[in-house]
Amino acid sequence: MSNLFEHNGAEGRGYSQPAPVLPATEITLPAGLGRKNLPRWPRLSEPEMVRHYTWLSKRNFGIDTGFYPLGSCTMKHNPRVNEVIAQIPGIADIHPHQPEHHLQGLLSIFYEMQYMLEVCSGMDQVTLQPVAGAQGEFTAVRCVQEYFRLRGEDQRTKVIVPDSAHGTNPASAAMCGFEIVEIPSRVDGRIDLDALRAVADETIAVMMITNPNTLGLFEEDILEASSIIHGVGGQMYYDGANFNAILGITSPGLMGFDAVHFNLHKTFSQPHGGGGPGSGPIGVKAHLAEFLPGPLVGRRPAEEHEHDGAVDENWYHWYEPQHSIGKVQQWHGNAGAVIRCWAYYRRYGNGLRTMSEHAVLNANYLRHAIHKATKEAGVDALVVDGADAEVAKHEFTLSLAPAKEALGISAMDVAKGLLDMGYMAPTVYFPLVVPECMMVEPTETESKDTLDTFATRFAEVLTIDPETLHAAPITTPVRRVDEVYAARNLCLRHPYDDD
């Protein structure tokens, strides 16, 4: 057991620095503003620091460690060349306030990414500024809010979200000041059009929905839902969390949506980094484009005197949308993430459809393999589909309700059992509409062999006697962590001896 704050040597020199340009004695500070005590930071040499973080890394599970079927998170492989590209000084060492002629390469990539996301989503204009999916939701709902304000439709104070929606949907809409109307899903997990009709009126500003939905099912009635909302003058918002299922096959634009966010860290493989950075661009139809946060990237034919700085025949430039809502991040969003995702998209280009096909192929194959393996192991009575459907899309849900009822084995027990088998567990207890839910998303970058083995192991976990499974995991760096203890005995920082 090692703790960063146990280190107190190296004379405070983990790395040595060049001398300052003037001696410190030349510094004067306003009276009373000088720091009296330096922070009680640890003192490590580089060898100690490297060993500490390497040790920590070994106590962490990433996609590189093993199969990571975390539903709704699209944990696909992160190609390493993207990391190499992100370290090129032309992205790592540039400032957002540099003039356009210093940044033609960056702007051309931004332009290409705007275009790529536009054609994949069927939207007319994309901004890359939002830095996470939730911020994309917030930004898009803000744009719709300003759209209605300009039209004088101030009575539109409500946003509809299905009960199966990710928590960020209602949270983002509420941050904009909207009242949330939650509608129930049908028993099969799909949208209930009658429930939708019952709440749809001229007080509705937006409906937020994802398709495929959080159960991994395609909402076949999506055009009808769009027409109900548009019929009362509202706007349709597409949560792009599940975009990996549909590239090149269908698009939010074709489904009647007016605005969409993308999770570049899901669909386009920006590494999740243990919780970020992400990137959450949004796309909108033409009538909302003038409200987007600026600046956006446009282009025009390069003039003769610009040829030296141009990267192609065009000159790329920033511009402000006419009725922009302003900014949601001070700079140009997570440019470094956008670059990585550009490199990822270039691998597929017009073959992005193949990527989605394989994501859906893998998900359905795994669903089938799990049912086959549980049957062979004689435990198929313990697990059922979370929703009845011939085919799932990029993810699917299972319900461990029968196991819970028969043996007292919960979805969490199975999740912890899978950790012992060397896997990251699927998402558990989401969406809430499925009892004892496990949400499984293998992604397209897992091999058939990995899926087959996982299915066998999954069945094996269900054969473990309940008492043993309640005690899982036993092979992990720590065993089940007491989250209640953490909340009741708050320890949010290192307790120093002299505190």
Added chain:
Amino acid sequence: MVDQLPNLGREAEMLAAMGMTSIEDLFADIPSEVRMKGDLPLPPPQSEEEILADARRLLGSNVALGERVSFLGAGLYRNYVPASVFQLVTRGEFLTAYTPYQPEVSQGMLQAMWEFQTLISELVGLPIANLSLYDGSTAAAEALTCSVRVHTRKATQKDTVYVSELTPPDRLSVMQNYCQGAEISIKFLRHHADGTLDLESVAEAVGSCGVYVEQPNPLGLLDGGIPQLKEILGEHTALIVAAQPVSLGLVEAPGHYGADIVVGEGQPLGSPITGGGPIYGIFACSKPYLRLMPGRIVGRSIDVDGKVAYCLTLSTREQHIRRHRATSNICTNETLIALMGAMHMALLGPEGLHALAVRNMTACIMAKRKLATVDGLSFPHSEGQHFNEFVVELPGSSKDCLAYLDSVGIVGGFDLSAWYPERTNWMLVTFTDQTPEHHIDILVGRIREWVSTLEVVA
């Protein structure tokens, strides 16, 4: 030909196992009315080699600051991040992990973030820090809404916050977007001509929910009046101070002079500028704000065997539990960049931080002295002490001066007319630990040259 797909060529076999014959069978549930017709109008797939070559060509055409002599800062600061930080942060176990929902296999990142919280807490002098927000502007915006949640019930100026009138418009715009939904009114604090905050205008903020100031201020000035603010405001108004974290190696931690919330752009610790993102926002606060603060927090706990173990805690504030009543919609944050910050802080240690602050501030002092020798320049805030940057008032427009500097290979400072439209002659020049003396000499020489061309024309 696409790559990255292990099951290319095995489709038929996998479909057969499911009793299907075609990939199309998997999409039978998508109505034809919403099907995309034809191929995506995009270029064909590329190999890794081709992508890398294109990236090098396109990004290589950008002007990286390190290729030039540069004095551009204005909120982002070039620094040196030790090589070990980059080497360690790309370890796949950190890089390719998701948010640590399964703590048993996420102890590495959880502990690293708990350590990060401690490092930030110590740095800013407050007991609680979260594990990052998106950037300094969103951290500032979340601090304002948090201050209203905590204080508006007892406030005499309900749903009202005050921010410095010098706040850069792009940062203010983020604040306005975050505040408008809660119908929070943003009012402004005035500054004196010497750049310091007008304490009489602070008195007007008494009874409001929160007051936001920056130390150093957006023009690099260290303001000796800010430690008096808490006494003026009293306990029912949150004092929110945004700090440049490196400056805290010299300047008193805001938590030690009464700040209730400290925010800031974490970037100078651990992260390259990267065009403005991904970077990370610092958010720290005192105990009364804990249960209404935004963002993820790691707590130290125990496992079933009583062993020390870490997990996310206080989740009942967050969107995945509380949905529309959450304190913030934030989910994905900037964990990996915060991890780079933690690694950099761990290597610096207290004395290293002090040394780094000294390097930044002395570069600024030297530049001020040398630029003062150029006839025709003046310094609106010359009485004050500056960290990283200060305003130079030019005898012509900043725009012209910057164009001239650019023509001789210098990335000059920041044209302040972008923030304050009437200040067409104000340029903000920035100096960091990456500014050696000869760069300052080059700048001084070139500005002198530019001034002399103006005189010839006149």
